[in-house]
Structure formats: C-alpha cells, structure tokens
Amino acid sequence: MRLLGALRDWMGGYIGEFWATLFLGVAIIMSFLPFNVLFLVWLERKVSGHIQRRYGPLHVGPHGALQTVADMVKLLGKQLLTPAATDRWVFLFAPVLVFLPTMALASLIPVSGAEAFAEMPIGLVAVVAISSITVLAIFMGGWASNNKYAVLGGMRSVAQVISYEIPVLLSVLAVVLVAKSLNLREIVEAQQRFVWYALVLPVPAVIYIIGITAETNRAPFDIPEAESELVAGFHTEYAGMRYAMFMFAEYTNMIVLGALGATLFLGGYDGPFAPGPWWLLLKAYAIVFFMMWMRWTYPRLRFDQLMSLAWKFLIPVALVWLVGTALVVVRIG
C-alpha cells in the first residue's frame, strides 16, 4: 500500500494525481482480474472434482494449476467464427460489453481503509446501476446470434436478472438503513464499530447470495445457458476468445459481487494481522466457494419456478425484513 502510494505520488508529479490514480487503478485491476479468472476456473474444476469424488485437473503444473493457462492458450488459437446470418456489429460488440461493467465495478469496491480507486459518496448506487448493464450484453449476444437457442437464453437471462435484482436491492437497502450510508467504505467502517451485518441481517445476507447466484447465471439458476435444454444458451454461436470473454465476465462477476457481498455483510477489508486487500479477497473467495458448492449440488430450477421463487418468496421476505429493519433503526435511533 505504501509502495503504491509512493508510486502514485511520483507519477502524480508528472501527470497530475487524477491521471496517476486512474492509470494505476486500471493497471492493477486489469492485471488482477484475468489472473483471478484463471484461478477461479481452476478452483471450480477442483471443487467440482472433489465434490464428485474425482481429482479434477492434475497434470499441467502442480495440481493442475496451469491447466487453465493451457486452456486459455487453446482458446486464443481458435478460429473466431462469425456465422453468416448474425447481426454482425452487435454480435462482435456483445463479448466486449459484457466484460466492461464488471471492470468498472471492481474499481468501486474499497480494498482497504485508505485506498479506493474510485470512491463515491453513493458508491452502492453506482455498483447496483453498473452491475445491471451485463444483462444487456448477454441479451445482445443472444439476439445477434440469430439462433433460437441463443434468443431463448437471452430472453431468459433478461427476465431472470431483472427479477433477481429486486431482492438483491432490497437486501442491500437493509444494510444501508443500518449503516446509514451509501458509501461502501463507510459501510465497512460502520461494521468495524458494530458487528458484521451478516450477523444482524442474516436473511438479507442469504437473499443476497441467492440473488447474485441468479445474477451471474450460475446453477441452480443457470437457465440462460441451461446446457441440457438450450445447448449453450446465449453463447451458443460464440467460439474461441469471444466465448472466453463470456466466461471471463461470469467469473469476474462472481468475484466482484462476492467482494461486494463481503463488503456489505462480512466486514469487507476489515480483519486482524493481514492488510485489507487480503481479507477482502479471502471473504470474497469464501462467497465464491459457496456459490460453486451450490452449483455442483443442486439441479436446475425450471423457468417459471425461478420466477415464482423471486416474486412470491424472496421479494416478500426481503420486504418484510426491510420494513422490520427500518422500524428497529427508527426505534433505537
């Protein structure tokens, strides 16, 4: 952290502090996220392997750690097919757009008490707003592919993400009420003074995890790509690195929304002994691990059951908790 600060001051002397922060932030996030994706894909394969009484990748590198690197090289070498009947520019732009919002989100999460690459007084609103752009890219990809499976996947994705944003928002609002702030760093500081919000708001925390599992289109809510029904859903027609971009986005989304969950419910970067970023990573990975565990345990919900789970169960429960939290906060003051 100190080194980073010194670096920023040194660069700031030449190009101004704003540009120095921007440059460093982009450099760090851009280098961290791809490595994180490689790690998470490996982790997913290991977790699934051990859940299924297998080993998972084992041969490339120690415990298969370089397997995903090899896979990435393979994907890089693949031909970028663009089917003839696609809506060309939308088709090409979708894999790029799907990745952008998650990058922006990563910059908004406070990684330690002092440093946040882009700190905003209403950081939480920005996070929620930006995170809903991803679904647009997914729908663009599905629509432009001119493939019935892809269109179905895209439509399912839109309906699902929009439905599940509401319970996520309601559970996040409960946190805002308790912390009395929309600034993510202040939310963490409020938890430092009080206690992790997962302990006082257990139900919103659970709803948040269910909601982000649905928002990242992961099993048991993976109906937009539902392998056994829609072949590959919205990315059926994508090959090579374009397909990899969708995978990149999915895993980046997982870690970013996991980090947000850690910030809101598990005390964020707060922790003893180690510096803040390590604690944030650890907590985010714990949430991600939980999501992987769910994926390899449950069957997929049907589309209408998914909708009724959101609208008939999660939203009412989240609303009740929100109102209850508001009453308690007002009473205690």
Place this chain on the structure above:
Amino acid sequence: MSTTLPPAAAADAPLDTYLLNMGPQHPSTHGVLRLKVTLRGERALAVEPVIGYGHRAHEKMAENRTYAQFYPNTSRQDYLGGVIYSVAWAEAVEKLANIEVPERAKIARVILSEFNRLYSHILWIGFFLHDLGATTPLVYSFEDREAILNLLESVTGSRLTYCTARFGGLSQDLDPDFPRRAREVLAKVKARWPEFEDLIDGNPIYQERVKGVGIFTKEQMQSYGVTGPALRAAGVPYDVRRVEPYGVYPRFEFEIPIMDQSDCYGRYMVRVREVRQSVRIIEQALDVLPDGPIITKAGLGSKFRLKPPVGTIYHAVESPRGHYGILLVSEGGTEPWRAKFRTPSYANLAVMVEVMPGNFIADIIAILGSIDIIVPEVDR
C-alpha cells in the same frame, strides 16, 4: 384424444409461434434423436419426434446371418441392456429350435440379466438428474455402474456390448469366486441407497421439477403400447417377468413396484424400487446357483449348423425400459426367414406426441429423460 399438429413452418402458421429443431445433435436427446418442437415463447404447442438417424436395419441383418452370427447385433440395439437382449435372443432361438438349457446356465442368466437391469436403472438416475441440470449424481451413479461393469467384465469379457449368451447356455462359466464378488458389489450398491435418497429425493428443487410433470394417462399408454417403468408408474403392474414368465423367474420372489401418480416422480420411484427388487432376485439366485455344466453339448454344436424346424415364435422379456419382444419365423434354413424386434423405447417415444404439448422446454427434456430413452433401440 388426438392432437392436431399446427404446421409451424407453413405459410399460414401463427406469427407468435416458431419451430425449434432439438437434435439430432443436442446434449439431452440421448443420441441422434430429433424433436420438432413448435413453441410459443417457452411453451410447446406440439412435439414431433423424428427418428431414423441411427437406423442400421437390424431386422434385415438378422435375415442375412445365421442365428449365432446375430449375437453381436443384440446388444447394439440397446447399449444399456446388452445382457438382457443377448439372453432374449438366445431364449427365442432356443424356443424355436427346442434346445435345452442346463440349470446352472438358467440361474446364471438371471443373475447377469438382473445385474444389467441394476446398472441400467442406476445410470438412468444419474442421467435423469443430468437432464434436470445436476451434474454430480451422474458421476456418483457411474461409480456404482463401474463396480457392476467390472464384475460383468470378469465373467463375460465385455463391458457394454455383451454377447455372452449362447444357444443352450452361456459362453463362459461363472468362476468359483463369482458369488463372493457379486455379493460385495451388491453390498456396495445397497450402502449407496440412503445417500441417493438424501441427496436426490430429499432435494426440494428436484421434487419441484418432477412432481406432476409429464403425466401419462392409462388410455394414452394403452393406445401407444407404452410399457416398463412408465406404465408401472401409472399403477399397472405389467412386468413381463410376472405376466408372461420366462426363464426361471417364477422361482424367485420379487415384487412389481407400482406408483399411482404416473408423473416423472412416479417413474423415478418405480426405478428406485426396482433396483431393490433386482438386488433381491440376485441374492436369491446366488443362493441357489447349482454346480454343473454352463452349456450343453448340443448347444456347443449348434454354433455353426443350427437349423430350427419350420415355425414361428414370439418371445418377450422385460428389458429395463419395458416389453422387448422378438418374433422369429423359421423356414428351416440356417438363417431366420423373418426377425421382428418390438423395442420398448420406440413405443415409449411415440406417446410423446400426446404428452408433450403444453409443457415448458425444460419439462420436455425431463419427460424425454424420464422414459429412459435409448435412441439406437428406437431406430434399430
């Protein structure tokens, strides 16, 4: 009850419907099956199975081979019922040519057939869950299947396409150690039951996905000739082993599990209970397995020059998927004059036209999976 298919591809088709070709290459059509699905949104208006992509003319092949030469074809009709189909062919020809089977071979055939049924059902549980989107049960069921396959491999020499039966017996004798190893495998399979029940049956998502989904009425099943677990799930105790006993099945005690719901859950439960009955049959058979020859002299000699007398027979067995029948017509030559195979998956698939409309895409996959379809058996 009949369903008229709205012509989705026709010029006068309603604009809010569209035609989705599921297959012949699709992860969940279990092979080269094509479903022409007319959809409105996510809901199917009509489903038309299109078959024949894997047609290999098994019936014609049977007419051009000697009786013994047809053995390899039997297990290639149903790749998960190899032993049962192989034994069925042997029994059909034995019926036609009046060949005696020694006692030990009769019992051994039951043991191997029931092991076959066991692994077919266990694997089905995994594949059905896979169709519903859960990948892990598939790997678990493969583990049990692996144990059974290793056992069958040790006595038959093959793991998937068995042609272990011979006219008048079996190709290889069961080794003296076989009963012990068989009991070990059974103990392993039994130890897995509570785990499967907890993980699958006790899962609320699973229950939501299968209960009340894909209900077949008795009338529909009667008119299309649906058999096997699908029929028994509707409360009809039709099992060829009981209604038209063959082999030595009448000697063993076993129940025909039935359910009343006739939905995907009922078909699942019937199979789960049949697994227990198969284990029960194997245990009884292992207890009474006598010593003696595994194949008769006449059977050994019949390998090349078998000429059954003129006649027509029909032999039916209970395959893991239902009623499998062989019609054999002999004109006295070394080759059958006509061989007709009545395969259960063919009839079970045909009823889809009636059952599927009105369901969601996800349910189409679930219903198709729930009848345990084997596409090579449909096409033959």
